[in-house]
Amino acid sequence: MTQEQFSKYSFLLDRTARKVKQYAQQQFKMGEFDITVDQWLVMKNLSENEVLSQTALANLVFKDHPTLTRIIDLLCKKGYVERIPHPQDRRSFHLNLTQSGLQKVSELKPQVSQIREKAWENLNSKDFEEFKRILNTIYANLEQNN
Template identity: 80%
Template sequence: MTQELFARYSFLLDRTARKVKQYAQQQFKTGEFDVTVDQWLVLKNLSENELLSQTELANLVFKDNPTLTRIIDLLCKKNYVERVPHPQDRRSFQLHLTESGISKVSELRPKILEIREKAWENLTGKDFEEFKRILDTIYQNLDGQVSE
């Protein structure tokens, strides 16, 4: 039945997403990158957008606030990120990379691009377009359905 078949997309998606994260994390560990995959995502976005608040950054990386708070906690402990009190709004912080954070990003960026390429062997630019279109459609279909 078609319905049964389509229902398998969730399984394939979950399985592949986990494999991708697992592979990257394994490479991160081998290379002693000193950050996790999610911590890298946060660092990378901070390096491209300085002085974000936590909420802004959370929206950018599609993580919820509690999750981001905890990731930032870890990055602060590792001394890659600092929370600077917002000059006008005492509720919020401006996030910025430390010296150490900046050099970590430039050290890791090329290595991570290399790791990411592995997944895309045997696939074309056109495949990527299809992939992106389908994933975005699924996302849109389900977004706005959850508490919005």
């Protein structure tokens, strides 16, 4: 295989990732979910982990700090999340889903799963495992500490 051919993966990967996000975002909009796909990822992770700082959450969702700051800002404005001052460390916050945020997560969870399924028509569990393996290998190949 030539270098030239290999190069195409980045185009296909980027194109597909954008399509997946775009499709989900359109469904979110049609269903009047009131949040974006990235905001959903953040809220879901908050719901699955009790006490999280912004740094801990950033590491979970693989977003950088400025990006997460802004997503949290928006979720606070919408009333789904609150920043609770950390009792020992005045630099830090505990992030909390509000009552409204908890309700939103449990309401959207099954709907999001259903939206996500559409991408896997005509594909099976073996494909899924292969896909995960290859994505994770690529990710590991490009990590900084190589």
